[in-house]
Amino acid sequence: MDEKYDVVVVGGGAAGLAGALALVRARRSVLVVDAGAPRNAPAGHVHNYLTREGTPPAELLAAGRAEVAGYGGEIVTGGVTAAEALDDGGFRVQLDGDRSVRARRLLVATGLVDELPDVPGLAERWGDDVLHCPYCHGWEVRDQRIGVLSTGPMTGHQALLFRQWSADVTVFLHDGPPLGADDREQLEARGVALVEGEVAALEVADDRLTGVRLRSGEVVPLQALVVAPRFTARADVLVQLGLELAEQRVGDQVLGTFVPAGPTGATAVPGVWVAGNVADLRAQVISAAASGLTAAADLNADLVAEDTRLAVAAHRARAGVVV
Numbered sequence: 001m002d003e004k005y006d007v008v009v010v011g012g013g014a015a016g017l018a019g020a021l022a023l024v025r026a027r028r029s030v031l032v033v034d035a036g037a038p039r040n041a042p043a044g045h046v047h048n049y050l051t052r053e054g055t056p057p058a059e060l061l062a063a064g065r066a067e068v069a070g071y072g073g074e075i076v077t078g079g080v081t082a083a084e085a086l087d088d089g090g091f092r093v094q095l096d097g098d099r100s101v102r103a104r105r106l107l108v109a110t111g112l113v114d115e116l117p118d119v120p121g122l123a124e125r126w127g128d129d130v131l132h133c134p135y136c137h138g139w140e141v142r143d144q145r146i147g148v149l150s151t152g153p154m155t156g157h158q159a160l161l162f163r164q165w166s167a168d169v170t171v172f173l174h175d176g177p178p179l180g181a182d183d184r185e186q187l188e189a190r191g192v193a194l195v196e197g198e199v200a201a202l203e204v205a206d207d208r209l210t211g212v213r214l215r216s217g218e219v220v221p222l223q224a225l226v227v228a229p230r231f232t233a234r235a236d237v238l239v240q241l242g243l244e245l246a247e248q249r250v251g252d253q254v255l256g257t258f259v260p261a262g263p264t265g266a267t268a269v270p271g272v273w274v275a276g277n278v279a280d281l282r283a284q285v286i287s288a289a290a291s292g293l294t295a296a297a298d299l300n301a302d303l304v305a306e307d308t309r310l311a312v313a314a315h316r317a318r319a320g321v322v323v
Helices: 014-027 057-070 153-161 179-190 234-239 285-319
Strands: 001-008 028-033 073-076 080-085 089-094 098-109 112-115 146-149 170-174 193-195 199-205 210-216 219-220 225-226 230-234 244-251 253-258 271-274
Touching: 001 014, 001 089, 001 285, 014 057, 014 098, 014 285, 028 057, 057 170, 080 234, 080 253, 098 219, 098 230, 146 153, 153 170, 153 225, 234 271, 271 285
Parallel strands: 001 028, 001 098, 028 073, 098 271, 146 170, 146 225, 170 193, 230 253
Antiparallel strands: 080 089, 089 098, 112 230, 199 210, 210 219, 244 253
């Protein structure tokens, strides 16, 4: 027989654990299924998380798991291979290792994948001195030589943001779309340099980024490189349940994909909520956690309503009330 839970949470990052914590404190039976591959694993520290500034990501997740388990939540390491809606309104969830469980509701917080530009040496520096978010890493690279690799429509925006943290910012036009006259004027006004030509590789010495090498052979010294990944939602489970991905666009350029949901995380499939980066490409750790809490509260209210409907039906049956 399948084990039964009020809620199965798919994904055990900040969003999933925050949702699970609220649900177990609401006295719901909760199973968290976590594949153990958080998006921010390459980063050394979590930033802008009030009272947890500078905490290593793994340490933050370990503390979250302990809190969920302390209230009776169950956490398993592994993936979800399949999910299906059942006639009774619940769900069957197939886990790695042929374990199958049932859930009255699902909270999916599987996050996203950062698809990086294809430049030799870049992926190995990701989360260290190859960056994308100024609010996550800007302070750590303040006053350094910062390069911005142009691959999409956000180049000017990224360069102007990082200009807040350093006066030495260079845009490498690489293979990005041509900059408009307004962008060029703004960058010039802020003292941002522009370099023509494609970047062929990163230069690294003593495990530190020292520059980029252009296809011409020229090496430009750098201490940090800003890139614009394509953000792809990890949404296999949600697609199996009938949801479709939407594209986040700027003009004709696709920045990434996400699963549309309402303000509380409720999706178009009854009984399924989403939280974190799978639904919001811009969410940082603290906002992902907040969305998990918001989804959990709405999900629990939905279960309370169902519990009440069932109780009323049973009460009427005992009283012999015919409706």
